[in-house]
Amino acid sequence: MFQFTITAKNSRARAGVFTTPHGDLLTPVFAPVGTQATVKTLTPSQVKELGATLVLSNTYHLYLRPGDDVVAGLGGLHRFMRWPHPILTDSGGFQVFSLAQTRQIDDEGVTFRSHIDGSTHRFTPQRSIRIQENLGADIIMAFDECSDPNDHEYSKLAMERTHRWAEICVRAKRRGDQALFGIVQGGIQADLRVASAKFIASLDTPGIAIGGLSVGETKEEMHTMLDVMEPHLPANKPRYLMGVGTPEDLINGVLRGVDIFDCVLPTRLARHHSAFSPEGRLNLMNATFAHDQRPVDETCDCYTCRTFTRAYIRHLIVAKELLAGTLISIHNLRALIRLMESIRGYIADGSFESRVPELLSQWANNAKRLVNG
Numbered sequence: 305m306f307q308f309t310i311t312a313k314n315s316r317a318r319a320g321v322f323t324t325p326h327g328d329l330l331t332p333v334f335a336p337v338g339t340q341a342t343v344k345t346l347t348p349s350q351v352k353e354l355g356a357t358l359v360l361s362n363t364y365h366l367y368l369r370p371g372d373d374v375v376a377g378l379g380g381l382h383r384f385m386r387w388p389h390p391i392l393t394d395s396g397g398f399q400v401f402s403l404a405q406t407r408q409i410d411d412e413g414v415t416f417r418s419h420i421d422g423s424t425h426r427f428t429p430q431r432s433i434r435i436q437e438n439l440g441a442d443i444i445m446a447f448d449e450c451s452d453p454n455d456h457e458y459s460k461l462a463m464e465r466t467h468r469w470a471e472i473c474v475r476a477k478r479r480g481d482q483a484l485f486g487i488v489q490g491g492i493q494a495d496l497r498v499a500s501a502k503f504i505a506s507l508d509t510p511g512i513a514i515g516g517l518s519v520g521e522t523k524e525e526m527h528t529m530l531d532v533m534e535p536h537l538p539a540n541k542p543r544y545l546m547g548v549g550t551p552e553d554l555i556n557g558v559l560r561g562v563d564i565f566d567c568v569l570p571t572r573l574a575r576h577h578s579a580f581s582p583e584g585r586l587n588l589m590n591a592t593f594a595h596d597q598r599p600v601d602e603t604c605d606c607y608t609c610r611t612f613t614r615a616y617i618r619h620l621i622v623a624k625e626l627l628a629g630t631l632i633s634i635h636n637l638r639a640l641i642r643l644m645e646s647i648r649g650y651i652a653d654g655s656f657e658s659r660v661p662e663l664l665s666q667w668a669n670n671a672k673r674l675v676n677g
């Protein structure tokens with residue numbers, strides 16, 4: 305049911321097809337994030353029109369609200385959110401560690417208090433799998449612990465727990481129509497990353513996720529970790545770099561053999577009036593755009609850029625109209641999806657590696673907060 309076929313290679317960069325029960329994913333692929341079973345401000349048909357093939361939803365949030373049993377009773381996540389295409393859920397682990405009010409970790413799991421109402425809950429590897437089976441995504445994650453990347457001792461402990469939990473998840477999984485990915489951890493410690501890549505690879509899951517990066521380490525540290533892991537990851541399985549990233553991160557990730565990415569950045573920036581553009585990140589609320597008749601990005605083929613001026617979008621922002629968030633989200637998501645489409649083309653024609661400097665310079669100004677941003 306889950307097949308990964310590599311169609312072209314360019315040094316370590318790969319183009320491929322990952323087959324899922326709800327459709328084929330052409331990789332490398334960027335997945336918009338639909339935390340609460342919705343990509344914020346967009347309808348599923350708008351998300352589809354952007355060229356998105358895969359959407360990520362968060363187990364922690366959907367477990368708390370509306371409840372995974374409620375989603376299961378309504379026919380599962382695809383039916384509930386009316387997205388009949390591939391879905392990926394995370395394990396809930398990352399949110400428990402980053403959002404829950406208080407949490408106590410032990411070798412069997414995590415007890416935490418909801419950030420919504422303070423109620424007490426417990427996640428174990430078995431429970432995370434059961435919740436993800438209720439939600440019914442095509443790609444699901446093993447329950448893992450994300451450490452402070454700089455703390456070697458804690459990173460080792462968290463990695464060992466992640467490995468034990470991954471084995472439990474593999475045994476706990478019952479549904480045959482979901483691909484469970486094991487997660488490599490190990491902070492920014494090269495020895496731990498190698499050990500973790502080898503261990504997770506030995507579990508023979510249909511794909512491998514890389515967790516615990518883009519959590520505060522430098523770009524160079526993230527690239528080094530991707531470089532040290534890569535030779536130990538199975539070549540014939542998709543690799544998913546969780547929660548990454550910026551346009552620059554996508555280019556650098558593909559260059560280092562990553563196939564799947566997700567990030568809240570495009571939609572989060574949109575809610576803060578910020579748009580990707582070849583000139584760098586634009587803050588469209590800025591008064592300099594009040595009479596600007598150009599689209600956000602003259603080179604972009606999205607609905608927003610084909611239809612509206614910067615001046616109109618600025619007006620919507622100033623008037624606090626919700627359409628502003630929708631229009632900028634459409635553009636920002638399309639920008640990353642279009643970047644991935646061109647990267648797939650470059651891998652296919654063998655030019656990706658030689659184009660990396662040009663791609664990185666094109667996107668350089670978007671990596672950081674821009675002037676006025």
Ligand SMILES: [Zn+2]
Nearest residue numbers: 604606609635
């Ligand atoms: Zn656009």
